[in-house]
Amino acid sequence: MKFCSLFILLFVIIAVGELKAQESSVPVKFPVRGKNDTIRVASTNEDGEMIPWIPLNEVVIYGARIFKTPADRAAFNRLRYNVLKVMPYALFAKRRYEQLERDLAVTTDRKAHKKLVKACDAEIKKMFNTEIKELTITQGQILTKLIDREVGRTTYEIVKETQGGVKAFIYQSVARVVGHNLKSTYNPEEERDIESIIQSSGFYHQ
Template sequence: MKRWLNILIFISIVLLQHSLCKGQENKKNIGFLVPVCVYEGDTIPWIQLRDVYIFKPLNFKNDRERKEYYRLIYNVKKTLPISRKINQTIIETYEYLETLPDEKAKQKHIKRVEKGLKEQYSAQMKKLSFTQGKLLIKLVDRESNQTSYELVKAFMGPFKAGLYQAFAGLFGASLKKQYDAQGEDKLTERVVLLVENGQL
């Protein structure tokens, strides 16, 4: 009888140890490492919180104005990522061009970049509405601090810049349009800040 009791106790201990080990394996680390600072001998977690933008509430005169505002939010969410990609491509292209030895190599690279951009973005650009296209032109200026016309002129020359400007002019748009965050684009700037910050 004592022998069976010893075997039972032994099996119970083995099973208990096994379940404890399993419990520790399945236990997830609840929490994460953060930077700390030491203040008067105390270690304090240091977490940088993102900015929170607070604007005066909008008062819409009618339902049409409210719909236009929500349409602006939709258009910004659709075009802002494209303008960022364009800006990143501009920076990368410019930095790479600086490493090339002569003008011929630079022009060859620009033609490759232009072809690649057309292949990559033509389908996406065709899906943009006229309003989204005009907004994209302004957001490119916001992101790069240069109008679309200046960018095309710098990379592809004045002839192509003039050609693209004339083409945009046929549809009532302008590649020379600048982004005015304090003036006519004040509402757009508000939406952009809120979208960038994840508040919209």
């Protein structure tokens, strides 16, 4: 049995050696270099011919938007302005909430949990008091949808998880008075204009 195993192993080694010898016997044709060809690039052996290539960054092409009326164009431009205005806040909320979840996942102490949540709440409130409170009603409505898009939870759910159901109810009641809804969700099919604006905005390519 040992002799049989050694024989098979020897046969495989010889076969592989012959295969490599066959591969090395094929002449490889390299492209002719010019005097200015000084940049090293990757290449692929294609049937004995070395074909140089370089990786390219993705290029996204968007079709030109055609509007039926000047009013439609003006409405879209206003929407674009509002989306670009509030998108950084939605991305901030996403990063801050993800950081909070990571911190809570590695902390078992209840007091430490409360301290982390309180710090997150204070940071978001600070941003609200300095910047977000200046948003228009329309911008606020868009922001609540974008938070759901980025975080995967509505603003109401985030407040409920971090501050409790009572505060979430109070915040929602106040928001409804000024035309907001913290339970607003984002549907890319229904918000195709917003989605197209976000995709072409460059926020994800920075």
